[in-house]
Amino acid sequence: MPGSIKDKVAIIGMGCTKFGELWDKGPSDLIIEAVNEALTDAGVEMRDIEAVWVGTLFSGFGGRSLSEPLRLQYKPVTRVENACASGTEAVRGAAYAIAAGVYDLCLAVGFEKLKDAGLAGLPGMQNRTNTHYEQSMPGVFAIMATRYFDRYGLKPEEGKTMLAKISVKSHDNGFLNPKAHLRRKLTIEQVVNAPIIAWPLGLFDCCGVSDGAAAAVLTRADMARRFRSDPVFIKALQICTSPTTGRLTTEYDYTHVEEAYRAGIAAYAEAGIKNPRKEISMAEVHDCFSITEAVTMEDLQFSPRGRVKEDIDAGVFNLNGELPVQPDGGLKCFGHPVGASGIRMLYELYLQFQGRAGPRQIRSPKLGLTHNMGNEPYAPTVSVAIVGL
């Protein structure tokens, strides 16, 4: 019988840099800023931290990627990597170590310095033989949009309008967030008419490519109130990794992400959630592209299969809607420094629970969900975390 992480670990401090094209900040600056904020917020010092997990995809190797900039004094530091889901993986490592009773106080950090590459999009990830088809990440996800439109009979303009509403909502939220990368409101027309990056996805269907770092201080649940009166408790931490057969056999429909669906089911079971749509108060999902958010709403059972459009049209996921999604702007507007994103999602939920989200504040949230996805729709590792008071 598998155990459960529910209510064993609490977050008592968090920090997050502003995300963006931070030309004058190096990886060390980002790490130090996020970690300092998290430590201060928790009211602890680095010497109190017993072990550290750090998630980054492109910006460092080994534990030294964190110990070096912070000159950590011989602490156990583990670098984890699970593609774009690396940030949540750092939290998971720290949380599990605490739940195992090995440590009382751990630090989880995610960071990425993407904008030193001089490129559009992400640095390269190729196979050894260099026979991979030519495709960008927008292209990989665009194929899901093409399929979604075709399967559910959406004309290109209908499909693009549905996706545009997702981006408009995230921009509305990101506009309210001083730490967001992209702070600008958009209209549906602007999104639909933006230059095509990879058909049918346009510029505003794609998330920001950003620099940034985020950090969390975790402790045992029974110790949490020694540090602060309003800790946030971990209710579920689940990941699911793909066998990547969706690109080999004709069974995969390419209109959903099976790993997200399964990670969601496992997380709801771990947290004791029966009706996600009703019980989840808010969610930060991995909206690397608008289509990803659309199918994720269905994968997480917020919307019935093939019917997310109705909920988008009804404003369900807007900040004032029934189930606000991306209250901080999401990857779309807060930005996506790969290794930092999973922890950034938690940062927003943490602020919301503590009533510190300013103009984005959601009224008395009970449970929040993060969905962090690494790799392509047919090959991902998806992590779903649920946190609450």
Added chain:
Amino acid sequence: MERKVFANAWGGFAIPGERAIANYDEDSVTMAVAAAMDCLDRFDSQKVDGLLFATTTSPYKEKQCSAIMSLTLNLRRDARTADITTSLRSGTTALALAADSIKAGTSKSMLVTASDTRLGAPGGMLEQSLGDAAAAILLGTDDIIAEISAIHSITDELAGTWRSYEDLFVRSWEDRMILDEGYSKILPEAMAGLMKKCGLGPKDFNKVVFDPPTDIRRHGRVATELGFEPSQVQDPLNLFLHVGVAGTAMAPLMLIAALEEAKPGERILFAGFGNGADAFVLQVTDAITAYKKKRGLQYYLTNKRMLENYQTYLRWRELVPQEPARRPEKQHISISAVWRERKVILGLWGIKCRRCGTPQYDNGAMSTTPIRVCGVCQAQDDFDDYCFAGRRGTVFSYTQDNLAAVADPPASVVLVDFEGGGRAFFDLTDRDPAEVRVGMPVEMTFRKVHYDRGFTNYFWKAKPLREGG
């Protein structure tokens, strides 16, 4: 591309017609493979005893292209391979060598390919008159449609055209001298020599088929001077107006055109020119009536995409430096990784699971080729080899990617569902982006995908299945 597009770019005279331009992802090797696949069609490639690749535009000075092709075409490991190069008559020379090998009993069947993508320097007449093309002819002992009954070759040193080891473009001497002292003397000498050897005269032939010079107006005069009537001559005009002068592939293409219309009992005089000449007597057999060509010449002349501007040509041939895309640079090719996966990459071999029967091909993997574990039932190493190269499929989904760095944007990427099972991502080539849709039928084509430190990586792409295919 219409030849006037060249003239519009540089000024000066436009030769009539259009010329064939290899796609940006094609070279002499890939076109030879396409011709060979069309030629082999329903023949069992495992029964082919040898492969000759004739070209003056090999991508390698040191490395055998026919060895690459042998894996792509699934020939036996003991099938003899050779690249026959540097002369414009390499195509006919390869044909003669293959015929000799069969006659000597060394082999029972030989596949001869001839392919060229010669470059004329920008602004010159050769840029307009040359064309990119490939031909393939299978020689054997059974079910032959035309018997090679005699061969005669002569060698001549005249350097009418040449390229040194460092030349990109064809060089040539004054055309008047080349035509008068070279083409117009050497080619008739070989053909007359063969006729004399066989005791035959011009009236004994139904057709005379031979290489034109780059200025094709001089083609007919040679035939007339040899005593042939215009009606006997295989006119190169149609090929010239739609393809251009195709190097080593030119004479073989003209022979194929002649055979497509030949009737049983006809006799053909056939010759190729370049540093001398090779001449052949061919006797058409009764088997020609039953022979079913797969696609034939007209299919390839019809299925084309017109290039509208000269810049595209320059870009495809990489003749001008270009602003690089702000995208990650490709990593270096690993020779060991490519070698280890040669069958998967060059032959498009996947697996069919013996337990669940699912065909699978894996080209998007970071670390999973060759397939060791079935994606459906997880059976390990319990598979039969399964080749996807000749299989058709349909587009399950696609994108037109403007961000990916490609020579012919957008990158049209398709997720292909194969007939009989199996699915994989491929680049879609030879396509108009506007025609791509879900459900579109496609076939597989062998292309070059990457060049790194002198090494060309070949792989397969999907292309739309055209009418007549």
